[in-house]
Amino acid sequence: MAKELDSDRAVEVSDNDEFGFVGIAEKLAPRVVEASKGDGMVIGLEGRWGSGKTSLVNFLRSELKGAEAEHIHTITVAPWLNGDTASLVNSVLEPIADVLHLIENEAATPEQQAGAEIAENVGQIRELISTYGSQTARKLAPVATLAGYALPGMQAAGEVLGAAAALMDNMAERPLTPTALKAEIIEKIRALDVGFVVILDDLDRLEPAQAVEVVRLVRSVADFPKVAYLMCYDRDVLADALSEGLKVKDGDLFLQKIVQLTFAIPLPEPFDLRTQFRQEVLKLYKELQGIDLAGDALEDLESAVDQEGQGLATPREVKLALNGIRFTYPSVKDDVYFPDFCRLHLIKTTHFKFYKWLESYLSVRSIIVSGDGRVGADEKKRCGKELKALLPSQKPDSARSIWHASNFVPGIEARQPAKDTVFAATPQYKDEEFVSLKRLGSPFHYRFYFALTGPKTIMSDADIDEALHLSREDVPGLIESLAGYAKTTRQSGRTWFEHILDRLEDRVIGELDEEQLSGMVTGICEVMDTVLEIDNVPRFFAPSLGRLAGRVVGECLRRLNGMNPERHHKLALWIAAECSSINWIVGGLLRTELFHHGHVGNGDQRTSPEEWVFSEDLLQELLDIARKRISDQELQGQILAMPDVSGFMYGWRDISGEDEPKAWVTQVTIDDEVFLQFLQEMRGYAVSDRVYYPLHQQTLEIFFEDADAVVDRVESLVESEHAAEARNIRDAIKQGEGF
Structure with a gap:
């Protein structure tokens, strides 16, 4: 393919940057470095799911590597991968201790004898951090236990961690309190020329209890100088998690107590998302069809992208829509209209409820068109009300209006009452266009768009x-x-x-x-x-x-x-x-x-x-x-053996006049059985409270010399061996008087 299926992994290579994240990272990195040189700072990198937070973090991490020359070290933690509080504490503190260990070793080499004092200082900090981590883990253990995380074959992780911390207390003669430990760590870190940037990614994936402990950790557990925390999250999602975990009304207010400043992922520049989508689907079409999309089809695609693409809000949504097309279009490329196929996948991504409505509506309409079923007034009303709720706009140029949708969905109109909104008659030229182009609205092709196969009631x-x-x-x-x-x-x-x-x-x-x-x-x-x-x-x-x-x-x-x-x-x-x-x-x-x-x-x-x-x-x-x-x-x-005797007789009358058919009828109906058979064949049909098959007086007058004589003859046969047939014809003649 022009591009393989996108696994939705964050972008790491600058050549793949399609939304300007590299430039943002270049400008943002120096500010983060400066934040890590002060008394500690918590920065919130905010953006909705799929907006590219992790991609920006990847570029930012690359930019921060250059800061290592200034003794600024970057640590990345994914709290949602850690199953308990102990591993969460260690995942933050141990990397800091490891960096300090490297500094200690460098200072202790023969070439760095003058740094012996630094090495001693660093060694003390490492020990303090280790003890502080254990103390803090014990303090947070009950919350972890409540969260329900357990290790196979063991008690809840929080209980185990609490026991381990208690054992450390017993072994130490006079253990320092967490507050004292923290104060000593702060004092010693201030004396070192080293800083840390701790990146906490995907906080919006945490369960409520986990979310609470992460923000507490950032604020209370590892609140050291020369450490900047970059927390990445969807603000609404994390705030909701905190509201549930803390049992408070507004989790966003609590989050504001933790985060000192925020940087929101900027919206893509106008049309960036649609431009990327358009470019990728055009590449795919050319690869599979061997030619460029052109003419009316290209205009239809551009219209679809401009209209339905308005709903694209994040790079992830672009990936979802593109992946759906890449995955399925090769299987149905000869059975669908490419612009409509792309349009439908945009709708599926940005307006899923409307996508499901379309699938249901088009399936019912296909059965109606094929003559395999009908739809009642109640069903029309229900279907119409659903459509009005899904597409409430009254503006024709809005992607959320029935006016707009009627361009690619046959039989829908912005009308009142609701039942008149759907299953309306469509002009013949419109139906022919849908079928000939294999468009979404074609009753013979619609199912290929949803199920990759045609309807069972439709010939392939x-x-x-x-x-x-x-x-x-x-x-x-x-x-x-x-x-x-x-x-x-x-x-x-x-x-x-x-x-x-x-x-x-x-x-x-x-x-x-x-x-x-x-x-x-x-x-x-x-x-x-x-x-x-x-x-x-x-x-x-x-x-x-x-x-x-x-x-x-x-x-x-x-x-x-x-x-x-x-x-x-x-x-x-x-x-x-x-x-x-x-x-x-x-x-x-x-x-x-x-x-x-x-x-x-x-x-x-x-x-x-x-x-x-x-x-x-x-x-x-x-x-x-x-x-x-x-x-x-x-x-x-052979006339009486024909499948449509009535049709032939009227055609004969219109082609040759009444005389020849009358003469033939007079001749062949001498026999009573043939007489009744002929009358049976000449019955029409009508619909009132039920279906009737009357025999009209006009029919008798056209094909018999004396219509009244026919009625009398039928009556005379009611008591004959042909009684059942005669009574049937007599009833049909009476019915004919009422229609």
Whole structure:
């Protein structure tokens, strides 16, 4: 990768300094050195978690090495790694004693005989510090015991330490008190030309009891001259820990008693965090995709970083977002839109609750779009209220506003009431853009952003691509494949064939070449009667399957006509004369075109010539072919076995007029059983308090010479061997009067 996963370790090499910490350390180090030459000073280096405190400390430590020439020694302690008070005391005092031991040895060498007095002085200080540490550890032991820290196989560490200190008291004839020891140590240290900088890092990781003892240690245990303490912590976190550990209302006030001055980690310069994030993700994209991100995608990325990147507050948050992208993007780079992927990881890092809301909302919306489920008013209300709470701003340019989020989350609007905020209808062009670019808002791709795999109710892009490949290279194979999809149902009971029709949106069709357009039209048309036989149930709140197919075929034919009119004409003639799905051709494709040309209906479905699938002249040519084909006696003998008899009969009526269908009905319905069967096939459907399948008076008038005679005949059959069927039809006729 352009950069490996970042373990979030503090920066130690100046070349990796991305936020100016080296410059801060260079200016801060001399002031810390001066503080170590006085009577003792406690400096608070404050910054929130992830702000770079430890990185700054690393650079500061490097700068302080130069101060060793001035006999200023740096000691680093991580109290949160020490399990008890004894080790905490020793971790501060023993390094001081070790430094003094080195000074003692240097002063005792032959070349340094004149320093014998210094060596004696240092030796005394070392002994005093050792005794002082034991005395102090005994004093603090009860607190450590209360904190609950224990060593394996032993009593609580505080108890052990207290016993050890008591034993030392018994061995000494007249042990000095801690106060006396401290006074003697102070007196002797003042006489030495040596100072210490004690760095106490990560104090905000301590448990409350530990936090209390650390600050007490700094103030009371090791409060020596020529010692400067640099305490590193998140002020709010440490103050809360002190409040809990001391059982006081305001831990910050107690902290002020300990710390004489503070230096706060400065905020990164404006846009530094976003700039670093942008640079790193662009490197990653180029490495994985082999090209630079450019054009609209680059603009979308910059917009995402500028908006969602406003929430970045610390270098650590940048690392978290980058690590999430580096870790997962290589696995889904062909299934997601890179700018949206980066946007989502910024949201995950800076606004995690909104991230979880997005995952839930997009999953539900995907099921709605695929037709595998619905959402009720209560669920809409709950979802909308949550969104309003998460994005309360009313300013369109705010990253915390619904206005802004609607640019990448489909179906959300800043409206009242709450239920109208979510799952709103979206323009077709917007949905097509989401799908074609594989954006976060695509119902077919959203899950790759969260789970690295596609939704179970959605066909993979690989399968869709295979269908498009077959449309160019193997049309018989496409027909077989589509027929198989028509026989395979999803969880909702709908077929995968219907899903393919949904995926073939105008934008996808717009990218097909001539061969693919022709092949797709041929494949869909050939399987439509098979499809209707398997799945011809009414779609009460959505277009019928036949209409969905008509949309796809129509768009393919219109585009083919623009590319190659001759091929379009040839394919249209084949559809009318040879396509095996005569039921759908007559009752669906051609009948719809008649409405669009304004030849049937009341004209409200007439469209502009630019939207016609066939020109007026070509349509008339196709109708002549269809009339001749319908007049075939063998075909008419198969009408009652068709999957959509009603659709075919109305199509026949619109293509040839009422006389031919009426004559055929009169002939075939002489037999009572066929009569009732035909009436059953001609029932419509309606939704009120439940689903009804009425038989309308108008239908009887269109296809029978005498509608009243039909009603009388049905009534006469109620007492016949066909009683059940007759009563069913009689009820349907009565229902038709009410709709």
